[in-house]
Amino acid sequence: MTTTHRTTDRLAALLRPGRSRALAGFALAAVVLFAVAPLLLSPFRLSLLAKFLCLAMVAVGIGLAWGRGGLLTLGQGVYFGLGAYLMAMHLKLADAGPGGVPDFMSLYGTGEVPWWWEPLRSPVATILLIALVPALLAGLLGWAVFTRRVRGAYFAILSQALAAAFAILLIGQQQTTGGTNGLNGFRAFFGYDLTDPVNQRMLYLVAAGALLAMVLVARQLMVSRFGELLVAVRDGEDRVRFLGYDPALVKTVAYVVAAVMAAVGGALFVPVVGIISPADVGVVPSIGFLVGVAIGGRATLLGPVLGSIAVSWAQTSISEQFPSGWIYFQGALFIGVVAFLPGGLASLVRRRRRRSAARSAPPAPVTQTEGSTP
Amino acid sequence: MTHVPTAETAAGAEPTGTAAEALLGTDSTRFRHDYLEVRGLRVAFGGFVAVRDVDLTVTQGDLRFLIGPNGAGKTTLIDAVTGLASATGSARFGGKELLGRGTHRIARDGVGRTFQTASVFEELTVLQNLDIAAGARRGPLTMLRRRGAVPEAVEQALELVGLTALRDTAAGVLAHGQKQWLEIGMLLVQDAHLLLLDEPVAGMTHAEREATGELLRRIGSQRVVVVVEHDMDFLRSFADSVTVMHQGQVLAEGTVAEVQNDPAVVEVYLGSPVSTEPPTTQAAGPLTTQEDA
Numbered sequence: 280m281t282t283t284h285r286t287t288d289r290l291a292a293l294l295r296p297g298r299s300r301a302l303a304g305f306a307l308a309a310v311v312l313f314a315v316a317p318l319l320l321s322p323f324r325l326s327l328l329a330k331f332l333c334l335a336m337v338a339v340g341i342g343l344a345w346g347r348g349g350l351l352t353l354g355q356g357v358y359f360g361l362g363a364y365l366m367a368m369h370l371k372l373a374d375a376g377p378g379g380v381p382d383f384m385s386l387y388g389t390g391e392v393p394w395w396w397e398p399l400r401s402p403v404a405t406i407l408l409i410a411l412v413p414a415l416l417a418g419l420l421g422w423a424v425f426t427r428r429v430r431g432a433y434f435a436i437l438s439q440a441l442a443a444a445f446a447i448l449l450i451g452q453q454q455t456t457g458g459t460n461g462l463n464g465f466r467a468f469f470g471y472d473l474t475d476p477v478n479q480r481m482l483y484l485v486a487a488g489a490l491l492a493m494v495l496v497a498r499q500l501m502v503s504r505f506g507e508l509l510v511a512v513r514d515g516e517d518r519v520r521f522l523g524y525d526p527a528l529v530k531t532v533a534y535v536v537a538a539v540m541a542a543v544g545g546a547l548f549v550p551v552v553g554i555i556s557p558a559d560v561g562v563v564p565s566i567g568f569l570v571g572v573a574i575g576g577r578a579t580l581l582g583p584v585l586g587s588i589a590v591s592w593a594q595t596s597i598s599e600q601f602p603s604g605w606i607y608f609q610g611a612l613f614i615g616v617v618a619f620l621p622g623g624l625a626s627l628v629r630r631r632r633r634r635s636a637a638r639s640a641p642p643a644p645v646t647q648t649e650g651s652t653p
Numbered sequence: 654m655t656h657v658p659t660a661e662t663a664a665g666a667e668p669t670g671t672a673a674e675a676l677l678g679t680d681s682t683r684f685r686h687d688y689l690e691v692r693g694l695r696v697a698f699g700g701f702v703a704v705r706d707v708d709l710t711v712t713q714g715d716l717r718f719l720i721g722p723n724g725a726g727k728t729t730l731i732d733a734v735t736g737l738a739s740a741t742g743s744a745r746f747g748g749k750e751l752l753g754r755g756t757h758r759i760a761r762d763g764v765g766r767t768f769q770t771a772s773v774f775e776e777l778t779v780l781q782n783l784d785i786a787a788g789a790r791r792g793p794l795t796m797l798r799r800r801g802a803v804p805e806a807v808e809q810a811l812e813l814v815g816l817t818a819l820r821d822t823a824a825g826v827l828a829h830g831q832k833q834w835l836e837i838g839m840l841l842v843q844d845a846h847l848l849l850l851d852e853p854v855a856g857m858t859h860a861e862r863e864a865t866g867e868l869l870r871r872i873g874s875q876r877v878v879v880v881v882e883h884d885m886d887f888l889r890s891f892a893d894s895v896t897v898m899h900q901g902q903v904l905a906e907g908t909v910a911e912v913q914n915d916p917a918v919v920e921v922y923l924g925s926p927v928s929t930e931p932p933t934t935q936a937a938g939p940l941t942t943q944e945d946a
């Protein structure tokens with residue numbers, strides 16, 4: 280009885296600080312996103328932030344799959360693009376009215392809506408498909424790839440190739456996907472006029488809420504037993520297999536979650552930015568998604584989000600001054616972080632925290648556990 | 654600086670006994686009369702045959718040691734039984750054929766192993782390592798939740814392998830011997846009933862070896878255990894029976910004394926400089942003198 284008491288006490292002590300710190304952080308983020316930002320930022324800047332938040336959703340998923348699961352997902356543009364295009368197709372159909380034909384189809388195509396566009400007339404079907412199509416694709420692809428033990432660089436190359444193929448496919452189908460121009464010129468979002476500033480602000484709030492929800496989901500997955508197993512799979516896939524688990528299943532789950540998060544980010548990106556084109560979903564943006572995650576700290580909960588937002592912000596401000604300079608800057612940043620700070624900026628914070636903890640409390644945790652040895 | 658396990662924390666002390674009972678006694682009815690039965694096992698890598706015509710039967714309560722010079726095929730044999738290396742022939746445990754099935758399925762049928770180099774999850778704590786080992790049968794809902802209370806089997810295993818005080822330490826910073834113990838603990842919570850241990854005491858101090866030996870003996874009375882080992886002193890202290898492999902084949906089998914006096918075994922060990930020492934000298938003199946030396 281004493282043993283169980285001691286262990287529950289110790290467990291509670293262990294969990295409490297983490298949990299309360301997380302709650303405080305979450306509350307702070309909510310205040311900043313829902314109150315401070317809308318008050319301080321101009322409508323233009325707020326829309327820009329909304330765009331950054333959509334990109335950060337992709338980063339949350341990558342943090343889980345890459346940081347915790349070790350899956351170098353170099354092709355998240357595919358899932359981002361699937362979500363985005365599904366949403367864009369729905370908006371085009373909605374703008375055209377019941378039974379109508381989207382403008383670009385009459386311009387470049389036969390003037391007929393292809394059969395696979397039809398389900399997207401329904402808003403409910405659209406929302407479901409935005410989650411289901413990427414989940415299904417990632418599930419099938421992940422399972423096929425992971426059971427064949429494709430990993431590391433091979434997996435990265437494969438996902439990159441997928442992103443390239445996806446962009447090429449989109450470009451080739453001018454009549455049905457808008458080709459290089461992509462889909463744009465949306466007027467309304469589920470009935471709300473997109474030119475109205477009030478609706479734009481609403482859209483920002485939806486994006487902020489979605490991002491916070493995803494961070495919560497990612498946190499739950501990370502602290503759960505699944506999260507521990509995911510790290511174990513990352514660090515010792517074969518060992519996990521000898522314990523009776525199928526690592527392919529664990530990886531597939533992480534990959535699917537990352538895909539759905541990317542897709543939701545893409546779906547919200549469309550009404551916020553007003554355009555989706557192959558240039559947003561191919562190889563270059565797919566690598567771009569990774570940069571922020573690496574800089575922020577891929578294995579942490581908030582590192583990917585903050586890193587992604589910071590990189591988006593830097594990209595916007597640098598591109599404003601040196602239009603072609605960003606790509607070099609991004610490359611240098613990526614190489615710098617990978618070479619000198621593999622844990623990302625989060626590892627600096629962690630190191631600092633550990634140091635200050637060591638200074639304020641001289642007995643290190645290891646010695647404490649030793650002290651309790653009977 | 655680190656907590657060094659002693660014979661007492663691992664196996665000797667009183668509470669450990671109850672933990673062992675509780676952990677090893679669980680669910681053993683299912684496997685009670687099970688044994689490992691290997692027949693005509695053959696493993697080839699390309700043209701090279703690493704294991705050929707191996708027959709092996711190991712029963713519960715018979716702590717079996719598997720020895721042989723480097724490259725004899727000991728690890729390959731374990732690889733074959735656990736599904737890592739593809740093999741022909743037959744390997745049955747609990748009435749089930751193991752060959753040709755996926756590694757994780759074999760593990761679920763109660764076959765567990767350790768590796769020559771300790772392979773715990775270094776970034777996870779001791780507790781997390783054990784909790785994962787105990788969880789292969791958990792449903793999705795349990796997996797998606799945070800670990801509430803520590804499972805009883807994990808608690809017992811911590812006690813049994815003497816790592817209770819280090820439960821929240823990252824496994825990566827454990828001493829070598831402690832990692833091996835953690836591995837054994839993981840096998841136990843995994844509910845493995847056939848334990849294949851590849852050089853579990855390599856790199857341990859004398860005291861650690863003794864403690865590990867006692868622990869293995871205790872486990873061996875309830876489970877089917879095969880230990881691959883080069884250390885002859887350790888073998889003489891704890892082996893119930895010995896199988897000697899050489900160039901992929903079984904060279905001799907029997908008690909320690911029988912095997913040590915087998916001329917074929919003596920010759921093999923004379924020809925292999927790495928492991929010559931203990932067996933050669935043993936062949937020259939009686940066992941007791943060796944232990945005194």
Ligand SMILES: Nc1ncnc2c1ncn2[C@@H]1O[C@H](COP(=O)(O)OP(=O)(O)OP(=O)(O)O)[C@@H](O)[C@H]1O
Nearest residue numbers: 698701703721722723724725726727728729730769
């Ligand atoms: N994957 C592999 N491919 C090719 N040859 C292999 C492979 N694994 C092992 N071998 C060879 O099979 C033979 C048996 O190796 P094994 O590792 O089973 O020996 P061992 O008895 O465990 O030796 P040690 O005592 O050094 O651990 C060796 O000659 C080895 O080179």
Ligand SMILES: [Mg+2]
Nearest residue numbers: 727728729769
């Ligand atoms: Mg070996």
